[in-house]
Amino acid sequence: MGNVLNTNTHELLGFLSVKLFVFIVVFGVLPGYIIYKIPLKNSSKKVPFLAILALVFIFIASALANAKNWLWFDKHAKFIGGLILPFAYSVNAFRVSALKFFTPTIKPLPLFSPNHSHSFVVLVIGESARKHNYALYGYQKPTTPRLSKRLENHELTLFNATSCATYTTASLECILDSSFKNNAYENLPTYLTKAGIKVFWYSANDGEKNVKVTSYRKNYELIQKCPNCEAIAPYDESLLYNLPDLLKEHSNENVLLILHLAGSHGPNYDNKVPLNFRVFKPYCSSADLSSCSKESLINAYDNTIFYNDYLLDKIISMLEKAKQPALMIYLSDHGESLGEGAYYLHGIPKSIAPKEQYEIPFIVYANDLFKEEHSIIQTQTPINQNTIFHSVLGVFEDLKNPSVVYRPSLDLLKHKKE
Known part of the structure; x- marks a missing residue:
């Protein structure tokens, strides 16, 4: 019910269809009218x-x-x-x-001492992206051509990851909290902001709550001053418009940039992708997913992954040129069902959910300057979203005097102490 009540108008419109309207009229309005007209008898x-x-x-x-x-x-x-x-x-x-x-009262975490590494971390939170449809993870269709090339060049690290939940709000809490089972404490963006680290949150999505950051912007706010951004305005690429400026303006500061994508949010997958990225055809353009053929539905979804491949590659290209140590972490909030077992979308309780709804992509990139001070662990052991808090905190804190909250066992990076 939390998901239902938090659904915005844009998401709601995506579920409307002629079939739904007919169903409501035939099984709701007409029976109600008939019952209303039947006279009551003692x-x-x-x-x-x-x-x-x-x-x-x-x-x-x-x-x-x-x-x-x-x-x-x-x-x-x-x-x-x-x-x-x-x-x-x-x-x-x-x-x-x-x-x-x-x-409940949000309790403050103990203060920590930030380091002076001037690191720039981009945390990209995807939406409804499932690992199964990424060519990076062995999918047969070329959904990630750019990232696959980078993987061949040993520029990326992949993890086998699962989400904490199958819906956005709970997954976000897990990603951003120090302990998912005890989220009464302030989350990562708030914690870092309080320590003096610049935290920017750019969003094309919803589900964020209790977040206190240096600057929070929706995608349409970011491109208001962009003269030629009409083509990218409705799409996730609009979140990247200000990234080059942030890299230049904050080259001598520690910065966390969180990009919350619209990603592969259904049911209107085609609406998340510009026309020139709809390469897999035919693709489903209906909100009634069960009415689409299996091929067209998967093609529509795969187009969102193909577009996401372009976005992540564009972020990496910017970080490659950065004059400060830079790290990108990409993971999805949860997965997605595309008709397997007659399930669609997401949100089934994880205890009974199919794996398509909780097996997610988890991709890490670091530029050369970042690698001079940190290394990414290599493991085939499955990980969870709760590694994000400690991995990001480990980049910014003074490890000679680490925070009592910091748990090295959940850090995906190895750091050279100052």
């Missing part, structure tokens, strides 16, 4: 009594038939209770609304 007093008696009998019979499952339901009652329909909608809507009035 019934015997026995009818309500017999109906209640029948329901009680059915309830008892059902409970006895499922007696062997009582212990399991009792053990998982807290989790299952939020899924029982129709109560799930009303109960969970109340829970989400209550958070607005009973928001």
Whole structure:
């Protein structure tokens, strides 16, 4: 319900279709009208009594038939209770609304001493990108031609990663918090900003909350002063417009830039990609994904990965030329289902979700100046999103006097101490 209530108008419009309209009219409006027109008749007093008696009998019979499952339901009652329909909608809507009035106090983390490395870190948070469709990870279609070439040249490090959740808000908390199970503490952007590090957040997405940074900008705000940006305005490339200026203006400071992409957010995958990047055809352009052929649906999704390949390569090209140590970390918030097992999109509880919804790409690039002071670990061991907080913190803090929050075991980098 949190996802439902946090959905913006733009995302909502993406789910509207003729099929949905017909369904609402046929199974909602017409039955409602028919019931409204049927005249009420006084019934015997026995009818309500017999109906209640029948329901009680059915309830008892059902409970006895499922007696062997009582212990399991009792053990998982807290989790299952939020899924029982129709109560799930009303109960969970109340829970989400209550958070607005009973928001827990965000506790400050202990202060740390930043170093003077003048490092520039770009954290790119993708949307609904699943690892399976990246040629970098063995996918047969050429969805990542630019990054694949860089991988051949040993410029990139890939990790086998899973997301903490299958929806954006929970995954963002995991990415940005020091401990996903205890997110009552301030998150990474807030923590770094408080320590004097410049933190910029550029977003073409939603789901961010309790973030205090040096500057927060939506993509349409970034390109207001760009004279020839009409072509990129609706797309993720608009987030990169100001990156060259940031690199020049803050070459003597520690900087974290967070780019929150629209990425591969469905159901209108084709709307996330400029026409010249829609290379896989035919592609689905309908919000009703089940009505699309398997080939066209996958092509539409693969086009978003192809466009993302271009964006990441463009970021890397800028960082290559930077005059300061620079690092790019890209990971997706979660994966996506494309009809496997009749599942689409994402959001299924991770405990029962298919792997397509939580196996994500995780890509790291470092320029030569950065490699002089840090090295990226090489491991085939699966990692989680909770490595981000500690990996980024390790770049900026004075490791001779590390923060008590810092956990080296979750740092993907090895650092030369000052």
